[in-house]
Amino acid sequence: MAGKKGKSSDKAGNNKLKNDVVPDERLQAIVLTDSFETRFMPLTAVKPRCLLPLANVPLIEYTLEFLAKAGASEVYLMCASHAEQMSEYIEQSKWNQPWSPFRVSTIMSLESRSVGDAMRDLDNRGIVTGDFILVSGDLVTNMEFDKALDFHRKRKAEDKDHIVTMCLSRASQLFRSRCHEPAAFILDKSNDKCLYYQDIPLENSKLKNAIAIDPELLEDVDEFKIRNDLVDCHVDICSPHVPAIFQENFDYQFLRRDFVKGVLTSDLLKKSIYAFITDDYAARVESWQTYDAISQDFIARWCYPMVLNSNLLDDQTYSYESEHIYKEKDVVLAQSCKIGKCTGIGSGSKIGEGTSIENSVIGRNCHIKENIVIKNSFIWDNVTIGSDSVVEHALVASNVSIGSGVVLMDGCVIGFNVSIDDNMTIPVGTRLSDTYVHKPVSQFLDSEPYSDDEVEESEANPDNALPALALVGANGVGYVYESDDAHDDDEDSSVVFNGTNALTHRFDDLYLSDNSISSMSAKHKKKRRSSTNSTAAANGRDDEYYEEDMDEDEDEEDFAAEAIATVERAMENNHDIDTALLELNTLRMSINVTYQEVRSATVVALLRRVYHFIATQTLGAKDALLKVFGQWGPLFKRQAFDQDEYVDLANLILEKTVAQRFEKPEFIVFTALTFLYDQDILDEDAVDAWWSQVSQDPKYDQAKVLIAKWIEWLRTADEQSSSEEGSEESDSE
Template sequence: MAGKKGKVTGKGGNGGNKAELVQDERLQAIVLTDSFETRFMPLTAVKPRCLLPLANVPLIEYTLEFLAKAGASEVYLMCASHADQISEYIENSRWNMPWSPFRVSTIMSLESRSVGDAMRDVDNRGIITGDFILVSGDLVTNMEFDKALEFHRKKKAEDKDHIVTMCLSKASQFFRSRCHEPAVFLLDQSNDKCLYYQDIPLENSNQKTSISVDPELLEDVDEFTVRNDLVDCHVDICSPHVPAIFQENFDYQFLRRDFVKGVLTSDLLKKSIYAFITEDYAARVESWQTYDAISQDFIARWCYPLVLNSNLLEDQTYSYESEHIYKEKGVVLAQSCKIGKRTVIGSGSKIGEGTIIENSVIGRNCQIGENIIIKNSFIWDNAIIGSQTAIEHSIVASNVKIGSKVVLHDGCVIGFNVVLDDNMVVPVGTRLSEACVERQPSQFLDSEPYGFDDTVDRAAKSTNALPARELVGEKGVGYVYESDDSDYEDVSSVLDKVTNALAYRFDDLYLSDNSISSISAKLKKKRRSSTTSAYTDREEDDDDEDEEEDFDAEAIATVERAMENNHDLDTALLELNTLRMSINVTYHEVRSATVVALLRRTYHFITTQTLGPKEAVQKVFGQWGLLFKRQAFDQEEFIDLANLILEKAVVQAFEKPEFIIFTALSCLYDHDILDEDVIYTWWDQTSQDSSHAEAKTLTGKWVEWLRTADEESTSEEEESDVTDSE
């Protein structure tokens, strides 16, 4: 890994003045075409998010247009889900023509399951030769990139440890395209150096909305500012060290909550990250709500000079009319139809008599019947809609056929090729797909509740389910798709209302720009496990709940933070012990929280395919199992530890919990944390209990093998003693 890093650096800067000149002249870009999420299911089971249309233009076009204006000379598209569709689209696009402003290459990164995997693939391929732009394939912006690049180069000249410039856009409290996953950026007020990053939980998540900052991070900082009013559109200017850091830290999966937070809190990397704050329009289509909001913003020309009538695609012929109405050539409108404000209609579409369309996007070659009402909705190409149908705040994908007198209520998503019979009523928030898409538990659910995977293999099509006849009718075609998170009560109440809904519901969001109060004002109120904390103003309104400390959550977070930032054991033990004494709990609670944190980390490695089950357990318990030496002090407490590993591993829902339990116990045995007497006594007790019988099968065989080996060893020692005496 060190050689890999040296290789990258050598290409970028060790080749003399000539190499440095080449690096400065050539600007590369990495585009992550996969979102690694399921938020746009079931649509993304058929087509990748970057090819979904926004105002009748594929999302990838907005990103590539931005890179063209930014002066990129080489663009690499990292493709995972539906990579063949993306490659085919690029091959047939204007970006593959000889007169394209940059050279574009599609890289099949089919094994990638996260941003971290994609960046490690970039590092393995050795394609980065200097500073590069890292963006996602769902970006819409009119940002003047020259200013950001100048800022980056200036900071790089001033700070030799500078590796990333994050481009952030300032937004008002209720800015429509503002990210529904708010975050805190702690910045040095003098130079906009990022000191700390942390996600803010949504208001309805029942998580404590506080940030804990290591005071060492604030050393030598005169003044700092806490910002949660920024839109993070994930436009980053990176040095060639970035892919190498992902390579060296294989547990980094997410760009912000893993990489940025890890770099800022690492005692070993000593690297700097700066924030360039712009007032230009910049947002990502990362959810149903942002799709809706950005579409409206784009139609209303908030992204000028990037506007629809600039005709981003070569065959587009949009003209602009008053009240933000856009029409292509070849549109046929009946005399009595009414086209309201903020409406887009693609070529070849026909609108029938008495139909009303307002604040909506109609794709190409759509057949819209008579006396239809379409408001705040998105109708994609080749859709057919029967007469007297009402559609409110919904998405109708390409090639959908909707009969007469159908009602689509708020938030409906009708997938590709779905057919709805006459007189159907589709309830609020329903999502339909042509084929049944099986629900799959999120691979990051425990550790990162907002990180999901929408690759095809995780959205397998089922042949056993029956069509939703009560919604699509006897002649209809369609299956109901439910959110992957509906089985998980702890997050579904938030995700179902916010992430998986089309319409914004501001009462479900918490985006107050005053939500982070000053650190000094709150320090006197309550002491946490961390020396410095900042609390939201909502906590003042509920003092009773504040008094009820949730030790489990605090302790688990402490251990997870120690593992994430690779703290030393003494620091983690000190924080846990301080927390234990401040809340006055027993060592049983400490052991329980530590076991849960270690199993979650193991689960994360396994489900992200970072490590195999055996390697994951050995890595986590081999390094962090030493915490138990200061949490258990006699045989009874070590037996309690073994019981906790058994119980918590079953609850964690591993695919093969019996293997995880056996490997964890044997690892602790190998590291002299559990001895034979403890294991034998514990097994004699637990083997009599019929609960979790399947999960104890491998452990039983292991204990039997241990006893046999112990007896043989004892027998050999006795024989040796007899021989010596003779």
């Protein structure tokens, strides 16, 4: 014992030494260069999002500048779609030079289709050696990272279970860069520990906008606050446990709605996540609207000291003038042209007589001819625009040729290499590409894991391509990109423009109220009750809510489908029992259902597996039951906790077996129940109580034929046992 004590003391000393050198340890950063979304189609079919220019600077540059100021010593770029372009760009950039502030490496994660896949790939490679920064390649921020890192280390010293610090930025209700997909964070008021996370549906969504939280998550919390006024720029300081948790939970795809919510609601992981809230500028270019908003913010110097005239690229030569006007060298301006406020113009560009430009960014080597009006727009490199044209609140990608007298209406996106003939009008919200690009809505959605490599430019197909001749003209080149938003409402041709992923920033399409979130405690079969954990913490008042039975049924149906799929995946991939239990419990708490729903879903999944083995003649009925229930029957030990619940389990096996339509349901029920009895999952009292309930019910007579004889045998054996015990006692006396 003395030896162990000495060893423990030495270990404590080593820990103390490690804590002393933490500030000197290398700081690693993981950059997710793929967005795993389709919002920037059709541009991202040609180039990855993080290489698209914002204010004439590729998006990845803003992220790498942030990491350089943060003191990162090693940066790993996780590349999925267009990985070759990313690798080539980094090799030729200043970040690959000997004087770079960090060592940068590109990791080809070509099979990744989500953040979860990328994190699992990261875990497999064993790159992470300590705490690391996790960011997206589309981050624009001037955040003082030292404060966030100090906060993280302080919380980690206080809480041994602390694994993630989320960096969030305050924002007013009408802040232009506010998150495209708003969310609510429930935080412990004393230390900003995150207690719960939930997405907030958009105003035009039919989903309910309430926070459904299990009251158990708020136990031992004196006071909490609900925050939905935060910009989530996805800057996280993570411990090495994070990739491992993704590895253990193969269904985690998204960073917030899966990982964060799953960790917070898990009763097995017991890990902590904290929020560091800053007033600095921080936002992600995650949609057309945020691209528009962040571009305007950057030109207006909201991200100071990171500004356009700081010339982030080695060959840039921007100078700053009053009213936020930026110009590079070799810009040619006609005498009568008008350059308005908040405008940037790249080198080699020519602006013709009578042309007016305001609140816009013009790239390099553009030829903007005479009498053109450009407002609130983004013109990338090598673009030609003919005289007498109007471009208002539109984006024109590189190498585009626009004829004379052309009108680009609000929200238009003109893709690479498109050519538009003279005197054409491009309608509101139109997206054009030089080749036919189409993404089947049923296959890929913005809310699903996805990589841009899966949507490639197709050869022009006149039978499938939307007719663009009426838009680009006889001498034009271009196809209409059929946005997935267009399928949301076949009767509304303007849905692309009115949708939340249009270039125009419209607050009426976003749900950004800071004082109208209601909360619901655990679901009970009651129609009305007082909310014990309402927004009183934020608003200083009590709320009541009505919980409709229809909403409860929908939640239960959603849970049943998800839970069945979870168990089926566990069986197919031969996961261990603990992993399956963790996933089921996480799902149960996230949707807030009872253990009865968990048992029901598990029984269905197991019986479906048995049916599959029998139907495919892989195994006989008995062998299939012994295989499935032998391996996965122990799940029920963590889903039933008293006799009533075990009686319910037996009922479920009977009902679901009949519903599955086995050829001999009586044999399935008999074998399943007797096996669970032999494995000490069901005991005699539970079986006897169950039989007392169902024996007289004629509904399942056929399925109970063999069970009746077994129950009779159990009772006879029990009586004989009791009689023998009584006889032994008499003999002893």
